[in-house]
Amino acid sequence: MLFFTEEKIAKQLSEIQPTIYREIYPIPYFKFHEGPCSGAERPDFDDRHWADFRVGDAWGGYDVVAWFRANVPIATHLRDQKVALRFLVGPRDSGGLTAETLLYVNGTPLQAIDIWHDEAWLPPEYLQQDEISIALKAWSGMLNVPERCRFKLAQLVQIDEATERFYYLADVLHKTITTLEEHDWRRVRLLETINEAFRRIDFTRLRSEVYYRSISNAARFLEEQIAELRSAEPVKPTVVGVGHSHIDMIWLWRLCHTREKAARSFSTVLHLMRQYPEYRYIHSSPQLYKFLSQDYPDIFARVKERIASGEWEITGGMWVEADTNLPNGESLIRQILFGKRYMRAEFGVETHTVWLPDVFGYSWALPQIICKSGLRYFVTSKISWNQFNRFPYDTFYWRGIDGSEVLSHFITTPENNTRRYTYNGTLSPAEVKGIWDNYQQKIINDELLLTYGWGDGGGGPTRQMLEWARIMDNVPGLPRVKLDKVEPYLARLERRLAGKDVPLWDGELYLEYHRGTYTTQRRNKRANRKSEFLLHDAEFLAALASTLDSAYTYPTDTFRKAWELVCLNQFHDIIPGSSITAVYVESQQQYEEIRTMTTTARDTALAAIAGKLGGDLLVVNPTSFTRGDLAFWPGTLDSGQALQRADGEPVRIQNGEGVTWIDLGDIAPYSVTAL
Ligand SMILES: [Zn+2]
Structure with missing residues (x-):
């Protein structure tokens, strides 16, 4: 073997790559509009008043949406060929990010164009037409955005399949x-x-x-x-690849941007599923599916079809991938309740997994909540980010405070040659080998879970990853790669571990990292706790009112809306404090909405209770324990007046300056006493 063979191969590969495009047809001109525009994706949209735009011109700025429209002729000899569209929308030339863009063909969203997906395969039905209409809805971004970015390339290409x-x-x-x-x-x-x-x-x-x-x-x-x-390697470990795109509900962008990210990432997934029938994909958050159903009902309908046919997996357990250190127990339960309920009602799917790959540590209360919520599995990768100690297990039973145990598994994909694990895998040969090398429970399990696809701000798997997966079905020197979903994998893992000596972790899963977030954005954390208290009290009073007064209507819808907002704001980059300022401005507005909705519901319930119980004052103990402290009333009795219980028993009081302290002795839990 000669020296430099590897280098020669690398060089020749880079020569071959551009020749994959055997014929190239430039798309030189577009009609162009900066700013949102309703209906601009439709082929019959009238764009005559729009500006002319030439590929090579600049557009954009900070947080700008721009539309580009063109008609693209299709040569007749391409009708039975593999054909794609290619775009470099910019600002790739300045390094960093490429504008995230949604590509429409003949009015239908085809897929995203972004830094990882600059090519979009054109299905054969489009090739039978003389001309197609394309529209690009581009977003310039919010992070290190250049003043203007150059739209560098737009092409129709014929791909040489061999x-x-x-x-x-x-x-x-x-x-x-x-x-x-x-x-x-x-x-x-x-x-x-x-x-x-x-x-x-x-x-x-x-x-x-x-x-x-x-x-x-x-x-x-x-x-x-x-x-x-x-045939040389009949026995070897297996890596199960699951397509994934971590979409932070907010982070270095706002909620409105995430809703667009979902449309882009999900349409890419749908388009790739058509090209790769073996492709399986997981997304966890009911909240994001709900946004998608409101913003892009056509994409949502197609997602629903793929969920029904079993290619698209929804599991995760929670309403959003929530922080678990700051929300209280009731909130964690509501996260799961709302999450499971939505998945059941909307998709007819029962989920079994708590999927929190990126959350900053995990409360010791979780195993109990997971088990009692009818869930079986817990998956993350984050604890590997520890600053000092390596967590000793990658597959283990996690025991909670009450003794509940949940099967827990870490995704051990190496991140860029660091000791951290990543949920944003690429399915490269180095990762497929590295995930096995990293794994600490090789004796009891030889099948691992690798999530692949660009993420944090969405993106998802690429054609390259899916091509790699097909080839790595069996390549000497690497674990075997199979594509599957998360829950079938976990069910197999559970069966494989039966009767084996599986490690046990009895305590919280503390993350030795990101700790500073927990002492930032104090106002946001306070608003969360106030909302939790308010909702607790209001729900108790509304429940009581509905048992006392048949004319009273329990405000189910109000509480659902308020809880959904509380749960949304417990997302793992909102409540810990790791997001940009704009996120916290919006979050405060949402907490104000929660406060208004909940106090109105509470006061309406109190009025109904007062109507039934009578009396002049109501003393409420909304807690689950007996209270013996004094009740505070910001008012005073007129001289000669006294307070007494409904049965006439007098109540001791002490007057302060314009206020009254009331001594009721022991006040029963969850009680209302009329005086
Ligand atoms: Zn995240």
């Missing part, structure tokens, strides 16, 4: 080689095979007929060789 297949095959094998030890026989064999494949390609006339024929032969050769090598 070249693409060769590229992905060679790319995976090359990346696998770099993960293996120098003297590993599999590395030696793979390097020899891939080198031989490259020798079959005629690089003398790139893009010629001869070149494309030679590359097609090389692809066939490589596939045959891999098939032969497959």
Whole structure:
């Protein structure tokens, strides 16, 4: 074997990549509009008053939405070819982020165009037309945004399928080689095979007929060789890939932006599912599905179809992926109650997993709440971010305060060669090998869960990841890759662990990181606690009022709305304090809404109770324990007046300045006493 073979392969791969696009048709002109515009995706939308825009021109600024529209002719000889649209909407030239964009074709959202998805496959039905209408709804972003960004590229391309297949095959094998030890026989064999494949390609006339024929032969050769090598490793671990896109409900952007991120990420998922029938995807948050149903009912309907057919998994247990250190017990239960109820009502799905990959530590109360809520599994990856100590287990039973135990599993995918695990995997050969290398319970389990897809601000899996997955079904030197969903994986894990010596963790899952968040945004944390108290008291009084007064209507809708807002604001970047200022401005407005709704409900219930119990004053103990302290009344009795219970028993009082202290002795839990 010659020296520099690996380097040569890397170089030749980079030469091959652009030739995947065998024919390129530029889309030079667009009609352009900055600012929101209703109906601009429709083919019949009248854009004659819009500005002309040429590819290469600049657009954007801070937090700007822009629309680009064009009609794209389709040549007749492309009708049975693999064809895609490509865009670099900008600002890729300044480094950093590419504008997140939703691409519509003939009025229907096709997929997102972003830094990870610059290419969108055009399904055959569009190729039978002489012309298609495209619309791009781009968002310039809020983080390190340049003053203007340049729209660099718009093309219709014909993809040479053999070249693409060769590229992905060679790319995976090359990346696998770099993960293996120098003297590993599999590395030696793979390097020899891939080198031989490259020798079959005629690089003398790139893009010629001869070149494309030679590359097609090389692809066939490589596939045959891999098939032969497959039998060499009959026993090895399995990595189960689940498509995922972590979408923070807010973080470095606001809620309104997240609602658009959901539409973009989800339409990409739907489009990729059509191209890769084996693709499975999980998204956890009922709140986001609810937003999608309001904003993009057409995308929501298609998501629902995929959920019904079993390709799209909804599990996660909670209304949002909530912090678990700050919300009280009732809130954590409501997160699960609202989450499970929505998934059951909207999709007919019963969920079994608490899915919190990115939450900043986990309360010791959780195992009890998880078990009593009818859930079985807990998944995260975050504890690996600890500053000092490595958590000793990746698969274990987590015991709660009351002794409840829940099967818990960490996603051990290595993040950029650090000791942290990531939920934003790429499904690269290095990760597929690394997830197994990291894993600490190899003796009791040889099947691991890898979530792949760009995330935090959404994005999700790419075509490259799905191509890699197909090839890594069995590549020497790597665990076997299968695509599946989370809950079938966890059910298999549970069965595999039966009768084995599974580690037990009895305590909280404390995260030695992000601690500073818990002492920031004090006003927000206070508003959460005040809302929890108010809702507790109001619900008690409303329940009591409905038992006393048949004319009283329990305000179910008000409490549901208030709780949904409380739960939303317990998201793991809102309540801990890790978001931008604009998020907390909006959050305070929502807490004000909660306060108004809840105090109105409380006062209406009190009025109904007073109507039935009579008397002049009501003393309420809304807590679950007996209270012996004095009741405070911000008023005074006229001289000669006295307070007495309904049965005539006098009540001791003491007057202060304009106020009265009332001594009722022991006040029973959850009681209202009329005086
Ligand atoms: Zn997050």
